[in-house]
Amino acid sequence: MSRLFRMPPQVFRIFLLALGIVVVYSIARYFLTPDSFGEYGWYRGEALAELAKREPVYAGKAACAECHSDEYQALVKHEHKTLSCESCHGTGQAHADNPDVKMEMLNYGHCVRCHQASPSRPKWLKQIASKAHYAGSKCTECHVPHSPTEVP
């Protein structure tokens, strides 16, 4: 111990300070590292359960069909049968729980998400160049989204 004290004073103090920082860090690390850290990998194990606990915001097609059977019947007979209602109409769990809560009807930008011309899309998918194809008019003036092959 006496040899330790023979260190030059500034080095000794800095050494003590560094030791203090390491001790404080170790204590902080002990308390601040999340409990479930490292349970499965280098992340909080609890995060998985937390994510699973989140309230679903999508109700699913079956829930829509319970009340809106006409639209549902029209949809399943045509090309858009594989689409989910909520792909275009937005999330629906709140509306399914309480019909007074209105759905947020999304705008027509959704049509071109699939139908905008792109060489990367398969040929069988009907594609348009939205700027050239009746620019300025709404898609629904000419097309019926639930039964695309019919004319309004």
Added chain:
Amino acid sequence: MTNAVTNVVAELIPHFEGYVYPNEATQQPLWSILIVLYPYITGLVAGAFIMASLVRVFNVKALEPVYRLSMLTAFAFLLCAPLPLLFHLGHPERCFEVMMTPHLTSPMAIFGFVYAWYLMAVLLLELWFDYRRDFVEWSEVTPGFRGTLYRLFTVGVTDVSDPALKLDFKIGHILSVVGIPSAFLLHGYVGFIFGSVKANPWWGNALMPIIFIMSAMVSGIALCVFNYMVLSWVRRKALDMKCLDVMCMFLFYALVVDAAIEGLDWIHRIYSAEEGFQVIQYMAREKLFYTLSLGQVTLGTLVPLLLLGSLQLLRRRVPDLIRRRMYFASGALILLGVLAMRWNVVIGGQTFSKSLRGVMTYKMEFAGLEGWYMGAALLLLPFIILTVFVKIFLSEKLPSTAPLEPHPAHAR
């Protein structure tokens, strides 16, 4: 309402051109302006530190007036270096966890080690041993809060005898020698994060860490030139022209090496013309024209090379005033050019499709978390911190020992 407005704006710009995978056509790049600033700020730290070590390790006497300023610059910017990453993660309440759980299994998580080593073991220690004598003297003559602060910084050691100061100098020297590879490590590591992404032809390149280190040195020295000139102007003090000349000489040679290595990288890419080359060529000609050809190459490299290079030849014939203006212009242009270089690397690497046959568009937010305001604030913050440091540690009112006054026995 917001939804309608944003959709209109989004429809005005073309999202993509050419052959792009459907998921790439709609997404914005994951790494935005904040990740552009991260290597930029880190590079400034490494560069400013290397600039300071020119005095310590390589004994360049002419640069002594800027030694402390460069060290403080490195310190102020290092404090801000992790901020862009933490803001980008979007969970400020968990920001300390990256420091609590560093590990070696991912390049991003190594940051905890690299950062702690560089800040605690190198920069703070070197600054402390350099300032110890001043802290002791200042704490005796300064009253009030400031005096208490200086007393606190002495950590209770008041020994300023000759052998003690000699030891301080020796330790500072050793730390500086250790600091150079550490600065290379810090910034080489940032280059490695990009260079190790082998699926991306814009990034995956063994030269990347070296390019990053060289551009960091260039930007760091340019920042020191900029800070020194601004500080002297604010304090109405005459510039030490010899110091400025030498600083800009190093800036010129660092820029020559940097430009040569980046040029070599391009020559290699052009000659080998691997499968991703066409899209890289398109990016350079069209998408990144302003930031690459104009910003990085012309304004950030060629113009400063010309300005600084001509001054290397004609230094004696150019009057001081014009020389000062040319130096200032070169420093500012290089700072912008290196920022453009970081932009080209980070944004450029994400705006072409994985198909290598198409490109996407990056539309920067204005006021959002990853927008213009945030970027400007993050670039301004280190300068504000530096102003506080300069007020405390480079105060005009306090007698300062000549920076780095080695013990006579040690002087060469």
